[in-house]
Amino acid sequence: MKTVFALAAIVIASSAGVRALPQQPEARAAVDDATILNYALTLEHLENAFYAGALAKFDEKAFAAAGLPPWARGRFVQVGKHEQQHVEFLSAALGDKATKPCEYKFPYTDPKSFAALSQVLEGVGVSAYAGAAQFITNKDYLTAAASVLSTEARHASWVAAAVNRVAGWSGAFDVPLGLNEVYTLAASFITSCPSSNPALPVKAFPALALQPAAPKPGQRTTLKFDVSGVDKSTKLYAAFYTGLDKKFAEIQNNQVTVPAGLEGNVYAVVSKSSGPALTDEDVVAGPAILQFNFDSQGRALS
Structure with a gap:
């Protein structure tokens, strides 16, 4: 799907020089369970803002005019509610240590480009959870993360196959990405963050x-x-x-x-x-x- 290709290129091109999230490369914090939960919450805040912003901007008529199926917007509303619940769940687990939402900018212009970018973001989310699982020591947290991961994978599969009309999987395995690799991709959408947010032990790589x-x-x-x-x-x-x-x-x-x-x-x-x-x-x-x-x-x- 050419729209997905174009948006993927925008995502990478716009990440050059971005350092939006707090980071301390010289003295990084330990990667403990709270760090990984805040890492996950950072991504969930981003996805929550993505769906909330687009769905507030595009109504059912806009989705129909873009040639998307009549049921697509209602399903995206459900996906957006899932992301909101993920934010609430992780925020409750972290309490006063929970990172707060940042300011974001997403390169969609209409419902069709929004759907294409949704496929990209959900795929990155799946890879992020898969890659971070190795750092979680608390089994209850690991089980919860697996539950979120499987839901993100369902989102990714649905938007790819039902909306964008491409295969809903890449093969027998998804790609697990490292913390810095995911941060590099996420940072391209973030314009600023509260200075009070906990520092994450991550850095952004140069753009490719x-x-x-x-x-x-x-x-x-x-x-x-x-x-x-x-x-x-x-x-x-x-x-x-x-x-x-x-x-x-x-x-x-x-x-x-x-x-x-x-x-x-x-x-x-x-x-x-x-x-x-x-x-x-x-x-x-x-x-x-x-x-x-x-x-x-x-x-x-x-």
Whole structure:
């Protein structure tokens, strides 16, 4: 779906230089259960604001004029209520330690671009919860997080398949993203946050953009990112996160060939390593969001 591709490109392009959330890279706070709950609450605040703002702006007539199904807005209202309940649940668990909502800016212009961006955000939410699960020690919190994760996955699947008419899954596994990778994506929507919010142990990576923004597997694409802090002798690779795996391609003259066999939601970063144990220290830029749609026979769609 071209709208999804275009919005994914906007998300990454607009993240350059963003440092909206509190962060302390020199002396990071410990990643304990309260930190992870506030990390999750930060994302839920964002999603809650996203749905509340768009649904207040676009009525049923606007959805119909955009060519969306007549039941779509009502379902989005239900999704928005879920996100509001997630905010209330996490806020109650954290009490006076709970982070407060920030100010946001979302690049939708009509119900159709809102639906496309919903698919992107829900996919990032799924990857965020999957990646953060390893840090939770309290089993009750872990169970609650799993419950939220499965609901976010239902949202992502519904908006992809029923509204945007693409596959509701990427394969047998979703991509778990690290805290900094999710923060990089979320920060592109945040313009400012209350100074009293607890600092999160995260940092944003430099932005990564692809040209064309929606390449196909096997296609040559140009990568745009800041190389000022990288030694010219360092080999760089594009790492494509797909499910629980990573596919690597060496970057030459800022260009790379997209690996074959990629399906669904894929995240790309520029890395100094081509090994599966890639760490945050290896990441030079990204992630960028890519979507490789396929039909019911598993064939790639243009």
